[in-house]
Amino acid sequence: xxxxxxxxxxxxxxxxxxxxxxxxxxxxxxxxxxxxxxxxxxxxxxxxxxxxxxxxxxxxxxxxxxxxxxxxxxxxxxxxxxxxxxxxxxxxxxxxxxxxxxxxxxxxxxxxxxxxxxxxxxxxxxxxxxxxxxxxxxxxxxxxxxxxxxxxxxxxxxxxxxxxxxxxxxxxx
Amino acid sequence: xxxxxxxxxxxxxxxxxxxxxxxxxxxxxxxxxxxxxxxxxxxxxxxxxxxxxxxxxxxxxxxxxxxxxxxxxxxxxxxxxxxxxxxxxxxxxxxxxxxxxxxxxxxxxxxxxxxxxxxxxxxxxxxxxxxxxxxxxxxxxxxxxxxxxxxxxxxxxxxxxxxxxxxxxxxxxxxxxxxxxxxxxxxxxxxxxxxxxxxxxxxxxxxxxxxxxxxxxxxxxxxxxxxxxxxxxxxxxxxxxxxxxxxxxxxxxxxxxxxxxxxxxxxxxxxxxxxxxxxxxxxxxxxxxxxxxxxxxxxxxxxxxxxxxxx
Numbered sequence: 001x002x003x004x005x006x007x008x009x010x011x012x013x014x015x016x017x018x019x020x021x022x023x024x025x026x027x028x029x030x031x032x033x034x035x036x037x038x039x040x041x042x043x044x045x046x047x048x049x050x051x052x053x054x055x056x057x058x059x060x061x062x063x064x065x066x067x068x069x070x071x072x073x074x075x076x077x078x079x080x081x082x083x084x085x086x087x088x089x090x091x092x093x094x095x096x097x098x099x100x101x102x103x104x105x106x107x108x109x110x111x112x113x114x115x116x117x118x119x120x121x122x123x124x125x126x127x128x129x130x131x132x133x134x135x136x137x138x139x140x141x142x143x144x145x146x147x148x149x150x151x152x153x154x155x156x157x158x159x160x161x162x163x164x165x166x167x168x169x170x171x172x173x
Numbered sequence: 174x175x176x177x178x179x180x181x182x183x184x185x186x187x188x189x190x191x192x193x194x195x196x197x198x199x200x201x202x203x204x205x206x207x208x209x210x211x212x213x214x215x216x217x218x219x220x221x222x223x224x225x226x227x228x229x230x231x232x233x234x235x236x237x238x239x240x241x242x243x244x245x246x247x248x249x250x251x252x253x254x255x256x257x258x259x260x261x262x263x264x265x266x267x268x269x270x271x272x273x274x275x276x277x278x279x280x281x282x283x284x285x286x287x288x289x290x291x292x293x294x295x296x297x298x299x300x301x302x303x304x305x306x307x308x309x310x311x312x313x314x315x316x317x318x319x320x321x322x323x324x325x326x327x328x329x330x331x332x333x334x335x336x337x338x339x340x341x342x343x344x345x346x347x348x349x350x351x352x353x354x355x356x357x358x359x360x361x362x363x364x365x366x367x368x369x370x371x372x373x374x375x376x377x378x379x380x381x382x383x384x385x386x387x388x389x390x391x392x393x394x395x396x397x398x399x400x401x402x403x404x405x406x407x408x409x410x411x412x413x414x415x416x417x418x419x420x421x422x423x424x425x426x427x428x429x430x431x432x433x434x435x436x437x438x439x440x441x442x443x444x445x446x447x448x449x450x451x452x453x454x455x456x457x458x459x460x461x462x463x464x465x466x467x468x469x470x471x472x473x474x475x476x477x478x479x480x481x482x483x484x
Contacts, residue, residue: 068201069205078478079174080198
């Protein structure tokens with residue numbers, strides 16, 4: 001087991017990503033944030049909390065997306081569906097997808113399919129906490145990255161959050 | 174996540190955890206149905222045949238919509254106008270359809286046990302859409318979903334099932350389901366329409382007086398008189414039945430609390446349920462129909478998935 005980010009580093013990384021998002025999308029003008037169910041939500045909640053320190057709540061449009069029904073492996077096994085909650089239109093908006101770990105890219109592929117069913121966004125960007133580069137199975141890359149790591153297929157990245165796991169850190173198993 | 178059974182033949186065979194999984198999954202599908210594009214690609218490449226040997230409006234449309242919203246390919250079959258009238262057996266018909274690579278069968282039949290018979294002989298997953306006087310599992314599931322949506326939970330809720338208990342597959346499926354989920358049940362109706370040993374068989378309450386049943390319950394599920402299944406006279410006239418067991422606004426207003434009115438449809442207005450009660454704000458009859466699509470999507474999804482692992 002190896003620690004990739006300690007609790008303190010994690011906090012700083014989230015702050016940086018929140019600022020980067022605001023740097024590219026001043027005041028989140030015409031921009032919405034969408035966290036990926038289930039584990040990406042802890043990360044997106046933090047990002048939104050950070051942005052909330054700099055912007056008033058009426059400027060922040062934050063939704064949650066579950067991609068269970070868009071998976072390409074339903075014949076291999078079923079997954080528990082989680083809540084999707086996008087209470088605003090994404091038509092012609094800049095959409096920032098937020099997830100904790102980017103690995104094969106298949107989840108994001110499904111998320112892009114799902115997003116299109118809610119409208120036609122002007123642009124979609126991807127914000128990732130941990131990018132497991134060199135393990136992609138699809139041509140998908142993040143626009144905002146917390147930390148890039150090199151890992152082999154047998155290793156596992158675990159992102160732990162205080163509210164769910166007690167501890168708060170990112171580890172490589 | 175996977176259901177404990179490969180088929181949905183009846184609520185009788187389900188575990189309470191299966192029911193919970195179906196209802197929870199249906200909640201997510203209900204959200205899908207509120208989206209601008211009410212369709213997901215989940216069952217692309219799954220082919221479903223709807224075999225209807227008995228007439229149906231709601232169930233059939235509801236299943237077909239559920240299948241289309243899941244992007245499955247569908248074939249519709251009705252007994253009338255098919256080779257059934259030329260003497261082909263049920264098994265032959267189904268085997269011929271399955272040889273065209275069909276993955277699932279949704280089936281309604283007037284003979285109780287027809288889907289169970291089929292399940293023993295064919296490899297495809299079967300969803301019972303009503304068999305004779307036995308079960309109508311998806312109706313009970315959507316009833317439960319609607320009660321849960323309206324009242325928050327099923328456990329401890331008091332449900333009165335009123336009318337033709339003897340010939341109703343909706344009643345039987347509802348009894349199995351509500352028992353498994355910890356609700357309390359009273360069946361009410363004329364003694365000739367209530368099976369003699371139902372009280373002992375299911376450990377439920379039996380009530381012959383409509384007012385007492387309504388006073389007791391939180392939810393009244395009013396059933397149709399199944400005249401097509403009755404081959405003897407069980408009550409003197411529909412008018413008399415309506416006077417003794419018809420639910421109307423007057424009796425609802427005279428109760429000490431506001432109860433929820435449900436009906437699986439089709440309604441015989443003026444017989445078991447009057448228009449003023451059926452169309453009142455206490456009634457969730459149209460919500461039941463709406464929820465039916467989400468519940469059936471959940472059932473089809475849960476039965477279609479994970480197949481290659483099993484085979």
